[in-house]
Amino acid sequence: MSAGAGVDLTGKGAVVTGSGRGLGRAYAQALAAAGAGVVVNDVDAETAQATVDAIVADGGSAVAVVAPVGPTATADRLVAAAVEAFGRLDVLVTNAGVLRDRVLWKTTDEDFDLVVDTHLRGTFTCARAAAAQMRERGEGGRIVLVGSPAGQHGNFGQTSYAAAKAGIVAMARTWSLELARAGITVNAVVPTAITAMTATIPVYAEVAAAYDRGEPLPRTVRQEHALGGPEDVAPLVVWLASEASAGVTGQAIGIGGDKLSVYSVPQELAVTYREGGWSAEAIGEAWGSTFGPHLQPSGITLPPLEPPT
Numbered sequence: 001m002s003a004g005a006g007v008d009l010t011g012k013g014a015v016v017t018g019s020g021r022g023l024g025r026a027y028a029q030a031l032a033a034a035g036a037g038v039v040v041n042d043v044d045a046e047t048a049q050a051t052v053d054a055i056v057a058d059g060g061s062a063v064a065v066v067a068p069v070g071p072t073a074t075a076d077r078l079v080a081a082a083v084e085a086f087g088r089l090d091v092l093v094t095n096a097g098v099l100r101d102r103v104l105w106k107t108t109d110e111d112f113d114l115v116v117d118t119h120l121r122g123t124f125t126c127a128r129a130a131a132a133q134m135r136e137r138g139e140g141g142r143i144v145l146v147g148s149p150a151g152q153h154g155n156f157g158q159t160s161y162a163a164a165k166a167g168i169v170a171m172a173r174t175w176s177l178e179l180a181r182a183g184i185t186v187n188a189v190v191p192t193a194i195t196a197m198t199a200t201i202p203v204y205a206e207v208a209a210a211y212d213r214g215e216p217l218p219r220t221v222r223q224e225h226a227l228g229g230p231e232d233v234a235p236l237v238v239w240l241a242s243e244a245s246a247g248v249t250g251q252a253i254g255i256g257g258d259k260l261s262v263y264s265v266p267q268e269l270a271v272t273y274r275e276g277g278w279s280a281e282a283i284g285e286a287w288g289s290t291f292g293p294h295l296q297p298s299g300i301t302l303p304p305l306e307p308p309t
């Protein structure tokens with residue numbers, strides 16, 4: 001079954017950042033297969049052109065814009081390219097990303113800035129340019145942002161990445177409020193998939209190699225670890241891009257392998273009041289009995305991987 005089965009995006013214009021390879025390429029191909037014209041963006045000219053060529057070979061419509069997301073100038077170029085090539089912009093997917101994993105005390109200013117500029121600023125500038133265009137046209141639109149489990153839970157060695165991805169989900173919730181009147185939905189996909197990015201994580205090296213060899217992945221991998229290929233994630237992006245998802249906005253939606261989920265907004269789990277306010281001593285007294293049972297774990301918890309078959 002194709003990623004866009006049952007969804008018709010004919011006549012729509014879309015931008016997918018970082019779509020030269022990995023998840024972005026799968027999103028671009030799936031949107032194009034559903035009928036949308038796609039602006040393929042990447043910093044890598046060769047891979048961007050390869051995605052365009054693959055879409056065109058399949059009978060779809062695509063153009064490449066090679067530029068780094070982050071700066072406003074790139075965002076403006078991407079929106080202009082969609083309008084020029086397809087007459088309109090209906091869908092923006094802010095997928096481009098990089099990792100510079102280091103523990104806090106080894107994180108350099110340069111690494112932090114690169115990750116935050118690409119993910120957080122890149123999402124901000126592209127969404128701002130797209131929202132302006134969509135509001136001006138007055139026919140609504142779809143903005144699909146990309147979070148990560150690391151942003152939802154925190155993750156060892158991912159200071160800049162977790163910060164950027166948590167910020168992106170916060171922006172999705174904020175923009176869903178600001179753009180509702182214009183009929184523009186804003187959601188964050190929280191994907192997991194085997195790509196060049198995950199292949200660099202030592203625990204997944206063997207799983208990634210098995211996937212590359214075309215071997216079926218064990219059930220634990222596809223379900224508890226929510227890991228499959230990029231093609232397992234793309235249907236959510238197509239659905240969010242379509243009319244069928246009207247009314248779904250401000251959500252963080254997990255997808256990967258066989259798993260689909262929706263994340264909660266952080267809630268107060270336990271509340272207590274003290275008339276006149278709290279002293280440090282009173283907090284200490286109330287802590288154990290009232291809050292002790294509610295302490296929250298940090299980090300992503302997953303079951304051990306099955307040994308390769």
Ligand SMILES: NC(=O)c1ccc[n+]([C@@H]2O[C@H](COP(=O)([O-])OP(=O)(O)OC[C@H]3O[C@@H](n4cnc5c(N)ncnc54)[C@H](O)[C@@H]3O)[C@@H](O)[C@H]2O)c1
Nearest residue numbers: 018021022023042043068069095096097148192193195197
């Ligand atoms: N793979 C996963 O399991 C996973 C999990 C959570 C989140 N994500 C997110 O999904 C997105 C795609 O990840 P992926 O696994 O396909 O990674 P990937 O490394 O395979 O692909 C990322 C693409 O973005 C491009 N890129 C990097 N910086 C760019 C920039 N400034 N401007 C334009 N393009 C740029 C790269 O050249 C590459 O083609 C990222 O935002 C990533 O954080 C992935």
